[in-house]
Amino acid sequence: MNKYIFTLFLFTITGAASPGLHAHNNSPQDRAQKQQTLDLACQRARENKIAPLRQAEIDDCVERRRRDPEYCQRYHRDFGEKSGQQAALFYDLPECITAFKYQKSYRNSGK
Known part of the structure; x- marks a missing residue:
């Protein structure tokens, strides 16, 4: 059980559980476009x-x-x-x- 939890922990912190997040094999244009899409989702x-x-806050400013x-x-x-x-x-949101x-x-990839 502990070995499973440790492995899951390693996958989580290294990102191995979510390979779509890694930019290592993408062109600079692909990386920039994906980053822009992810940043936009975060902002939304x-x-x-x-x-x-x-x-x-605006309502309080007007009323009070x-x-x-x-x-x-x-x-x-x-x-x-x-x-x-x-x-x-809210930079702690999943997006x-x-x-x-x-x-x-x-x-961190050195590219």
């Missing part, structure tokens, strides 16, 4: 999570703080992105992890 997934939170709606929309337009010491939100692993697999 993040936006789906961030949008309701951003809207709640009694600010102009256009001001509140401008002020919170980058909600969820990196700001100062605050990290960007973003996949994009990061793909990028890392190419960088």
Whole structure:
């Protein structure tokens, strides 16, 4: 049982369980296109999570703080992105992890 778990762990950390993520045999154009597709999927997934939170901040700005709606929309337009010491939100989503692993697999291949 422990040998099975260890093997599964090794497959997971090396990416052997998901060969489609590796860029080792792809042309530079294929890698760039796949990376762009994965990055776009990450951004879409993040936006789906961030949008309701951003809207709640805008609503609070308008209702509680009694600010102009256009001001509140401008002020919170980058909600969820990196700001100062605050990290960007939701880069831990599966789509973003996949994009990061793909990028890392190419960088670590030495190509």
